[in-house]
Amino acid sequence: xVKVTQSSRxxxxxxGEKVFLECVQDMDHENMFWYRQDPGLGLRLIYFSxxxxxxxxxxxxEGYSVSREKKERFSLILESASTNQTxxxxxxxxxxxxxxxxxxxxxxxxxxx
Amino acid sequence: GENxxxxxxTLSVQEGDSAVIKCTYSDSASNYFxxxxxxxGKRPQLIIDIRSNVGEKKDQRxxxxxxxxxxxxxxxxxxxxxxxxxxxxxxxxTSGAGSYQLTFGKGxxxxxxx
Numbered sequence: 001x002v003k004v005t006q007s008s009r010x011x012x013x014x015x016g017e018k019v020f021l022e023c024v025q026d027m028d029h030e031n032m033f034w035y036r037q038d039p040g041l042g043l044r045l046i047y048f049s050x051x052x053x054x055x056x057x058x059x060x061x062e063g064y065s066v067s068r069e070k071k072e073r074f075s076l077i078l079e080s081a082s083t084n085q086t087x088x089x090x091x092x093x094x095x096x097x098x099x100x101x102x103x104x105x106x107x108x109x110x111x112x113x
Numbered sequence: 114g115e116n117x118x119x120x121x122x123t124l125s126v127q128e129g130d131s132a133v134i135k136c137t138y139s140d141s142a143s144n145y146f147x148x149x150x151x152x153x154g155k156r157p158q159l160i161i162d163i164r165s166n167v168g169e170k171k172d173q174r175x176x177x178x179x180x181x182x183x184x185x186x187x188x189x190x191x192x193x194x195x196x197x198x199x200x201x202x203x204x205x206x207t208s209g210a211g212s213y214q215l216t217f218g219k220g221x222x223x224x225x226x227x
Contacts, residue, residue: 104157
């Protein structure tokens with residue numbers, strides 16, 4: 001019963017390429033988030049969205065953009081991939097009402113060569 | 114913004130012993146504190162959470178305590194088992210831009226030795 005689905009588990013891209021990471025949730029959640037996970041650094045927020053077409057910068061937005069055209073889909077875009085963007089990318093979603101934990105996707109391991 | 118510090122970064126315990134992981138937060142307005150468990154190669158999963166109007170919450174072998182005055186909260190695992198081995202993340206909620214976000218600690222790698 002997977003509820004947050006990330007389109008790719010592993011991805012290898014070349015420096016300078018434009019990269020799209022897709023995330024879809026089927027729980028009708030308002031909030032969606034993109035984090036990157038690096039050893040020793042934990043989970044760092046890149047961007048989030050609390051409504052369709054809305055987006056807000058997180059702690060490390062540089063080099064990234066996002067798109068949310070539909071409520072269930074939140075895309076992370078690396079405009080020009082660089083080697084320092086090699087990381088595990090985690091998508092998450094949550095309800096906006098009250099304070100609730102996130103449901104995470106399985107992650108995309110991106111390697112930029 | 115919110116800052117969450119988590120200690121220790123690694124923790125090894127003998128099977129059957131207790132494990133304690135501690136977190137501190139900086140934003141006194143934070144009022145929701147979840148804990149996540151991430152097994153190797155898997156997604157983080159919520160294991161327990163606590164809200165600021167509660168001082169302690171238990172779920173079988175897992176408990177979380179919150180001290181709002183000192184701005185710290187802790188995860189307690191009793192009678193540890195090998196399947197408790199994982200990375201544990203604490204988090205604190207922060208408000209803004211019409212919603213809320215979670216700020217995570219850097220994680221604690223727990224190893225339970227059989």
